[in-house]
Amino acid sequence: MIGNVIVGQSGGPTAVINSSLAGVYQTARDRGAKKIYGMLHGIKGLLDRQYVDLSQKIRSAMEIDLLKRTPSSYLGSCRYKLPDVASDKATFEKIFAILKELEIEYFFYIGGNDSMDTIAKLSQYAEEIKSPIRFIGVPKTIDNDLAITDHTPGFGSAAKFIASTMKEIIRDGLVYDYPTVTVVEIMGRNAGWLTAASALSKSEDCEGVDLIYLPEKPFNIDMFITRVKEISASGKSVVIAVSEGIKLPDGRYVFELGQHADSVDAFGHKQMSGTASFLATKLQLELGVKARAIELSTLQRCAAHISSRTDITEAFNVGGAAVKAAFEGETGKVVVLKRVSDDPYMCITETADVRDIANVEKKVPLEWISGDDHVTKDLIHYIHPLIQAELSPIMVDGLPRHLTLNCN
Amino acid sequence: MIGNVIVGQSGGPTAVINSSLAGVYQTARDRGAKKIYGMLHGIKGLLDRQYVDLSQKIRSAMEIDLLKRTPSSYLGSCRYKLPDVASDKATFEKIFAILKELEIEYFFYIGGNDSMDTIAKLSQYAEEIKSPIRFIGVPKTIDNDLAITDHTPGFGSAAKFIASTMKEIIRDGLVYDYPTVTVVEIMGRNAGWLTAASALSKSEDCEGVDLIYLPEKPFNIDMFITRVKEISASGKSVVIAVSEGIKLPDGRYVFELGQHADSVDAFGHKQMSGTASFLATKLQLELGVKARAIELSTLQRCAAHISSRTDITEAFNVGGAAVKAAFEGETGKVVVLKRVSDDPYMCITETADVRDIANVEKKVPLEWISGDDHVTKDLIHYIHPLIQAELSPIMVDGLPRHLTLNCN
Known part of the structure; x- marks a missing residue:
């Protein structure tokens, strides 16, 4: 017994x-x-x-x-x-x-x-x-940031939700005949595994995400704006996946930039605005494009x-x-x-x-990040089997x- | 031919x-x-x-x-x-x-x-x-705001996504042993049909949404805070559905309150903060509870x-x-x-x-709204068949x- x-x-x-x-x-x-x-x-x-x-x-x-x-x-x-x-x-x-x-x-x-x-x-x-x-x-x-294990239970389902939802958001975002920009914020303060899963949206029936930014690499805002400008110049709508934890080269979180030094909300408190929301506003102002932000929020872990x-x-x-x-x-x-x-x-x-x-945190290896704004085939290949079947x-x-x- | x-x-x-x-x-x-x-x-x-x-x-x-x-x-x-x-x-x-x-x-x-x-x-x-x-x-x-027709195609699927997602958010929100508040923002500038669909989450296996606010009735912030305080006093976590278009008795949108008269963002522009985000911050400050905001965003119409x-x-x-x-x-x-x-x-x-x-807009009839913060059984009964089957x-x-x- x-x-x-x-x-x-x-x-x-x-x-x-x-x-x-x-x-x-x-x-x-x-x-x-x-x-x-x-x-x-x-x-x-x-x-x-x-x-x-x-x-x-x-x-x-x-x-x-x-x-x-x-x-x-x-x-x-x-x-x-x-x-x-x-x-x-x-x-x-x-x-x-x-x-x-x-x-x-x-x-x-x-x-x-x-x-x-x-x-x-x-x-x-x-x-x-x-x-x-x-x-x-x-x-x-869901963060897939544990050491030793090939991946963590919970990650595959979150990745499947993210890739499926990105496909739907891409269909929705490409509907009008003028370029729009959609910035989707995905969980992951230090590790970009979940954001990388957005790359799986690209398939025979889907254009895929245009730009993917992980927290493992410093985020350069000027280059970001240039890239979006290039893509939307062709008249194409742009869909972007950003990790909530992307940081500037100086170490500050991007969402911190959403806060004016003297700016307070109606309660007199500084607010933690989101990364996607900051970037969408920035694009709207700098490029004059219609830009919107979507936070996948807790849906990623409970869908x-x-x-x-x-x-x-x-x-x-x-x-x-x-x-x-x-x-x-x-x-x-x-x-x-x-x-x-x-x-x-x-x-x-x-x-x-x-x-x-x-207490060990496993990040996305740098060799699986392609340039500053995409992931490699190896990373897609790694995630691919984890989202299979229902x-x-x-x-x-x-x-x-x-x-x-x-x-x- | x-x-x-x-x-x-x-x-x-x-x-x-x-x-x-x-x-x-x-x-x-x-x-x-x-x-x-x-x-x-x-x-x-x-x-x-x-x-x-x-x-x-x-x-x-x-x-x-x-x-x-x-x-x-x-x-x-x-x-x-x-x-x-x-x-x-x-x-x-x-x-x-x-x-x-x-x-x-x-x-x-x-x-x-x-x-x-x-x-x-x-x-x-x-x-x-x-x-x-x-x-x-x-x-x-998805808004179900067309006249004459019993309902509009598109509404049932959005309602099913909202009710399913609310069930998942409720499970997620009730997980800790201290009261938290989740404010979920749902589409509908003038008509509350979609927000009302959140009521369908209540079932044998789900506690349901605690409070539901539609744009058809003026929103009283003090009463809102009092209600949340009452519910969370029992130690229970609270889940709230709000329509993006809820307005104060004086006609201003609630999200307008998120903007301090002199407050500007890093770009010097006033920002349109969301209704849920404003209310979550307000609850955090007034009641000292952990509160978060979720915007279902375009997922409602493309899921x-x-x-x-x-x-x-x-x-x-x-x-x-x-x-x-x-x-x-x-x-x-x-x-x-x-x-x-x-x-x-x-x-x-x-x-x-x-x-x-x-050019005619069909709103939720006032007799289907119960008090200020819930919907009647008749309204649930009306939506219920529209989300059936897959x-x-x-x-x-x-x-x-x-x-x-x-x-x-």
């Missing part, structure tokens, strides 16, 4: 983080775990003894399938970084006391960088106090209705592989994806030392059905 | 305006039209002799099916209102000369208010000069990947019915939808005098495939 399991979700949600939860839950159940708890709002909720017995909540194969299709974190999330043991041992003692109460033997945490830090600290502390509890991290983030089946499946698999690893005795590890073949695409799971992945939403009453804690 | 046909698209695009084009094209072809021309960029393009022979472009049943799934205007669009005959007879003479060159007998125009005005003027002029050409309007607009099959079918049908009416001798008419039964939902097409629909996108290489003029 396998002992009790607890699983939590942390950080910003994705479209498929619940598929990893489904993978942990179903695999732990199938492999004979006694009880499977879910911590509510991650480790922060656990510290307040907030948890549920998942077997009381997820009772059918249908519900597991709904869970895979439900965006955001079913168990709720937190943005909480564990303190260092040296500075705050009490927090660790409390966590382990609660885990003992619940007779937990296996602890899984689904999240990004900070969550991997949590796994690193808890597994280290367990070693120090000779606790037999095993701690395994399950990676997720489960157009998620990638490849991503959903891999998200489920990393959850399942985490359970297998823990049950086989591993701890202080994180499950990573390893691409064993590019064409045909094949990917397997492995485990890596969590200390090698926590898992149709289960539509009820005209809308995608989800599984939620409060409503079932 | 039936003579030549010409069809154009005008105004802002929708997710299903091409399904109406498919309806016109297929019905005209099936009923034996000699040639079927498409004007490029509407009447404005036609004045420059820009047109295509559609039978050379759309050659298979598969391409018709792709056309139904392609957002935006396949033929391009224009925002051009015909002058009055009295002030500019030359324009009318030119149009009719071009129609004569092309041996056109039937003229179809797919669009909103302004396009119906075009049909009204052309059919009136035809009557005056005793031209036998028949002019029929095909309605479209063909989650369109309503009911809407696509009706859009096709109004196109087909326009051809039938014209071929049977009608002119100066517009095809409208008539709901003959609510439960089960059944809708048929009829024709109406285009002068009764042109026409799955044809996915190629992981993305929805479209039919485009330049790429085929």
